[in-house]
Amino acid sequence: xxxxxxxxxxxxxxxxxxxxxxxxxxxxxxxxxxxxxxxxxxxxxxxxxxxxxxxxxxxxxxxxxxxxxxxxxxxxxxxxxxxxxxxxxxxxxxxxxxxxxxxxxxxxxxxxxxxxxxxxxxxxxxxxxxxxxxxxxxxxxxxxxxxxxxxxxxxxxxxxxxxxxxxxxxxxxxxxxxxxxxxxxxxxxxxxxxxxxxxxxxxxxxxxx
Numbered sequence: 001x002x003x004x005x006x007x008x009x010x011x012x013x014x015x016x017x018x019x020x021x022x023x024x025x026x027x028x029x030x031x032x033x034x035x036x037x038x039x040x041x042x043x044x045x046x047x048x049x050x051x052x053x054x055x056x057x058x059x060x061x062x063x064x065x066x067x068x069x070x071x072x073x074x075x076x077x078x079x080x081x082x083x084x085x086x087x088x089x090x091x092x093x094x095x096x097x098x099x100x101x102x103x104x105x106x107x108x109x110x111x112x113x114x115x116x117x118x119x120x121x122x123x124x125x126x127x128x129x130x131x132x133x134x135x136x137x138x139x140x141x142x143x144x145x146x147x148x149x150x151x152x153x154x155x156x157x158x159x160x161x162x163x164x165x166x167x168x169x170x171x172x173x174x175x176x177x178x179x180x181x182x183x184x185x186x187x188x189x190x191x192x193x194x195x196x197x198x199x200x201x202x203x204x205x206x207x208x209x
Contacts (some may be wrong), residue, residue, distance in 0.1 A: 010122070018074060037061050047067045
């Protein structure tokens with residue numbers, strides 16, 4: 001029951017956050033994340049799933065031949081994403097779903113994408129398992145997120161921030177998805193790069209079986 005209450009509280013938080021999200025994340029896109037959205041989306045091919053699609057900020061960057069499905073657990077975020085898709089004339093299928101239990105069959109997608117979303121999914125390891133499950137053998141997983149910094153003073157700040165951000169909205173700063181993927185037996189890491197004091201990491205991995 002406590003877990004359900006916490007999840008409901010976080011859902012309410014992100015619904016409310018949808019009003020200011022674009023403006024706030026835009027600052028980080030300009031000053032910390034660089035061209036990460038373009039880098040991720042430009043590599044998507046075929047049938048593509050975006051987990052934690054949010055307000056749809058990635059929509060303009062996908063190749064035109066990509067068949068896109070996007071999921072998010074915040075209905076308010078999805079409303080904004082649908083409006084953005086309509087304005088762009090983008091035929092994305094956008095639906096509310098839980099990243100811990102993706103409502104898709106095994107081996108459904110050629111590409112799975114997640115940008116700056118794993119930091120706020122309660123069990124990011126379970127979400128990564130689900131992303132891998134729905135990938136076809138040979139399919140590509142493409143991720144970018146803010147992670148545990150490689151600089152000790154920055155990590156100290158991140159620990160302090162988490163005292164507020166985790167209870168408030170479930171947002172973590174000390175995670176590193178790469179560690180989970182390196183331990184997985186059914187993916188090969190193809191590319192990893194880390195920048196901005198080690199705060200940002202983007203990677204690609206290929207499903208083997």
